[in-house]
Structure formats: C-alpha cells, structure tokens
C-alpha cells in the first residue's frame with residue numbers, strides 16, 4: 001500500500017481533507033486533481049472572476065440536459081477544474097445557511113449533524129476579521145472579511161431595501177439571517193481566499209502530502225466491496241495508486257460519476273451503460289438539487305457601475321493596495337427575505353446585488369451600463385439526477401436538474417422576480433434608473449412573467465445532494481460519510497448534503513470536510 005489516504009479532487013472539500021489528514025506526519029496522503037495549479041492571476045484578484053466562468057482550462061463548463069421547465073434550454077454549469085475547485089472561481093460570498101437547515105439534516109437520519117454539532121466546524125475553519133464571538137472565531141485557515149472596497153451603488157440597494165421596510169443585517173451568519181446588508185467574503189487582504197490558499201498552500205511542503213495535478217481519476221480499484229485504490233489518467237498515461245482509504249471530493253457532479261464508472265450505483269442504469277455492477281446502490285446520482293436564479297436588470301447612466309471600469313486605474317489600485325474595484329467580489333450586497341408563500345418565519349429567498357449588467361453568467365455583453373439583482377428561492381422542491389452518458393470517463397455525465405418540476409418552485413421564482421423589481425423601483429434608485437431591461441417593460445401578465453422566468457432563469461451554482469447522507473434506502477453515505485455497503489470508501493463534498501442549505505454552499509462544504517476530518521482523530 002502506497003498511501004494511507006487517497007483524496008480525489010482538490011476542491012473546497014478536498015483541500016481541507018488534504019490539510020487535516022496530513023497534519024499527522026505518519027499519514028501518507030495523495031491528493032489527485034483533474035485540473036492544474038491555480039496560477040492564473042484572475043483567480044486571486046477577486047473581480048477577475050468575470051474572466052473565469054468561460055475559461056475551460058480551469059472550468060469543466062458543463063451543460064445540462066434541455067430543461068422542460070425552461071423552454072428546453074440547456075443550462076451552463078461552470079465548476080472549478082483547478083486547485084481549489086469551485087472555490088477558485090466562485091463569488092466568495094460567505095454564508096453558512098440557517099440553523100434549521102442542519103436540524104433538518106439531523107432529522108433525516110443524521111443526528112450528529114444538527115446545528116450545535118456543525119457549528120464547532122464552521123468555527124474551526126474560520127478566521128473572522130471582526131474578531132471572535134459566540135458564532136465566530138479567529139485563527140482558522142479560512143479568512144472571512146468585509147470587502148475592502150464596495151461600490152457606492154451597493155448602498156443604494158441597501159437604502160432601497162430599507163425603503164421597502166426590510167431590516168438591516170450586518171451579519172448574515174449571526175443570530176438572524178433575515179435582512180439586507182453587505183456580504184462578508186472569503187478573502188484575505190483583498191485577495192481571494194480559496195480552499196487552496198486557505199488549506200493547501202500551508203500544507204503543500206509537508207513531505208507526507210503528495211499533490212498530483214492534471215490527474216483524472218477514472219475508476220476506483222475494488223476488491224470485493226473494499227476500495228483499494230484509484231486508476232488515474234495523467235499526461236496520457238494510466239497509473240494505479242493504492243491506499244488504505246479512498247476519499248471522494250469531486251463535487252456533486254463528479255463524485256457520483258466516479259462511483260458509477262466504478263460499478264457503484266443504480267444497477268439497471270449501470271447495466272444499460274455497459275458497466276459491471278459491483279454494488280447496487282440506488283441513490284448514487286439521485287436527489288440532485290440546485291438554486292435556480294432570476295436576474296432583474298435596469299439600465300443606468302451612473303458612472304459608478306462596473307460595466308466600464310477604467311481598467312488602468314483599477315489595476316493600479318489593486319497592484320499597489322489590493323484595493324479598489326478589482327478587490328470586489330462584484331456581488332457585494334444582498335439579503336434574505338421570507339416570502340408571502342412561506343409557511344414559517346424562515347427566509348426563503350436570497351438576493352445578490354451586482355452594480356453591473358449581468359446577463360447569461362456574464363457571457364452576453366449588453367450595451368451601455370446598468371445594474372442587476374439576482375433572486376433565488378432557497379429551498380427548492382424539484383429534484384434531478386446525475387447519470388452517465390457513457391462508460392468513457394472523459395465524457396461529461398448526464399446532468400438533469402429538473403428545474404421548476406415543482407409548482408412551488410415556479411411560484412417562488414415569480415415572487416423572487418417581483419420583489420427584485422420592487423427593490424429597483426424604490427426612490428433610492430430613481431436617480432440611477434433609466435429603465436428595465438429584464439424583465440422587458442412589455443412583461444405584464446402572469447403568463448408573460450412565467451414566460452420571462454422560463455426564458456431567463458439560470459443556475460446560481462449550488463448543485464448538491466447526489467450522494468446523500470442518511471440511513472434510508474436512497475442514502476449513499478452514512479453520517480460518517482462512509483459509502484453504504486462498501487469498505488474504505490467515503491464521499492466528502494457538496495454531494496453528501498441530504499438537502500440544499502438556505503444560502504451559498506462553499507462554507508458548508510468546508511465545514512463538512514472539517515467535521516469529517518476530525519472524526520479520523522477519534
């Protein structure tokens with residue numbers, strides 16, 4: 001046996017696992033990553049994120065199946081393919097979700113994942129710039145800071161929310177999630193703090209940690225029901241690495257893909273794909289959940305928007321002070337509200353304000369200047385699946401999110417878009433609002449609004465749930481994240497969430513890995 005632990009995927013979870021498991025010098029750890037090193041400077045300069053979502057050198061750039069609920073559109077799904085994974089290309093918004101999200105996980109057969117049980121791991125990971133408190137900690141690897149620079153128009157957004165009667169919230173991860181405010185971000189001194197910068201960089205010189213990039217794990221090596229290694233393609237050659245335990249951190253799309261490629265998954269699907277069934281596990285790839293989002297755009301003559309930033313001046317401010325617009329995560333402000341459809345007090349819609357025009361993930365450049373409000377329902381009921389298109393590991397898997405399969409999700413999308421439009425209609429924006437771009441002024445009736453959602457909604461990048469944790473027949477891992485019915489095999493990433501949390505998913509994934517890694521010491 002060459003390694004004690006082989007970790008597949010150096011994303012948000014994989015970097016945490018690599019760091020924590022190699023803290024013990026007697027553990028030999030191998031970290032495999034399909035992408036390359038994170039040396040693109042736009043990864044580290046926060047506003048550079050606009051240049052990352054289309055860059056297929058560092059991005060899997062997946063496309064979903066055509067969506068029946070979205071006019072048969074195939075949706076663009078960026079995912080990081082680089083050290084740091086999606087945390088190297090994400091928008092850096094730091095959100096943990098709601099206490100009730102974790103109580104819900106606990107009620108789904110995972111009693112030790114209630115809020116009181118996960119909070120210590122949010123704290124263990126955190127280095128909070130504002131200092132420690134009951135709900136925050138300092139000294140952890142993940143730097144959580146206030147933006148060094150925020151756009152003056154983000155204040156207009158906050159004023160507009162106040163004019164609508166919403167409370168101000170200066171800590172969405174404090175006692176209350178509800179309200180509006182500036183987001184805290186995973187940055188250190190104006191630079192992105194990805195999982196790779198937070199966890200991998202400090203560990204990379206350890207002699208017991210090997211990091212192999214451009215290494216695609218194609219298949220698990222199994223002896224009976226025991227995982228013994230990984231078959232990898234690296235620079236056109238196949239290699240086999242053997243380890244005492246294999247830990248899958250490939251994310252919500254690739255972890256179920258790798259399990260299925262290895263014969264672990266729904267038997268009928270594996271058989272039709274021509275893969276020998278090693279372990280019939282029905283839940284693999286099922287239970288896919290994501291946040292669907294709708295953007296409301298106004299045109300504006302304000303010269304403060306980020307549409308036409310003076311790049312020389314922004315570049316110099318960044319170069320000499322790690323400050324100014326280039327240090328912004330662009331989605332600077334936001335809010336959480338409880339909709340009129342909610343049956344309890346929990347916020348069920350999240351907003352992200354972008355002081356620039358953002359259409360189709362920034363892939364469609366619109367003329368002029370403007371601003372965008374993203375709005376997304378937080379606890380969708382639609383469920384999709386990841387399957388294989390082929391037994392060829394280099395082929396993209398079949399991604400079927402089934403967006404808007406549930407009427408509840410559609411109603412909440414309408415409400416989200418309605419509220420976004422109300423925010424832009426407030427007095428606080430009147431001096432800066434020339435007109436609505438999306439939805440167009442012609443969108444008035446309910447049918448027209450539905451059509452607008454079906455035509456324009458996009459992912460806000462939070463797929464989870466495809467190797468869910470629990471003890472029911474559809475669960476893939478138990479609450480120690482060990483794959484049911486297998487030995488020496490875990491999944492540790494966004495795919496284990498039994499249900500999507502109410503917010504952005506990076507901090508929760510890092511928490512999941514911190515909690516799992518800690519269990520290795522006991």
Ligand SMILES: Cc1cc2nc3c(=O)[nH]c(=O)nc-3n(C[C@H](O)[C@H](O)[C@H](O)COP(=O)(O)OP(=O)(O)OC[C@H]3O[C@@H](n4cnc5c(N)ncnc54)[C@H](O)[C@@H]3O)c2cc1C
Nearest residue numbers: 009011012013034085086090091092093217251494504506
């Ligand atoms: C554009 C974008 C914006 C986002 N914005 C935010 C935000 O502002 N705030 C927030 O909290 N969350 C955000 N998210 C979501 C968040 O970043 C992800 O939920 C989180 O990073 C997922 O972590 P993970 O460990 O599950 O997977 P990932 O971080 O995606 O890591 C998986 C890694 O495994 C590698 N891999 C996969 N398959 C293999 C294989 N077979 N062999 C070897 N390596 C493999 C991948 O290349 C990747 O590096 C965003 C995501 C995206 C894409």
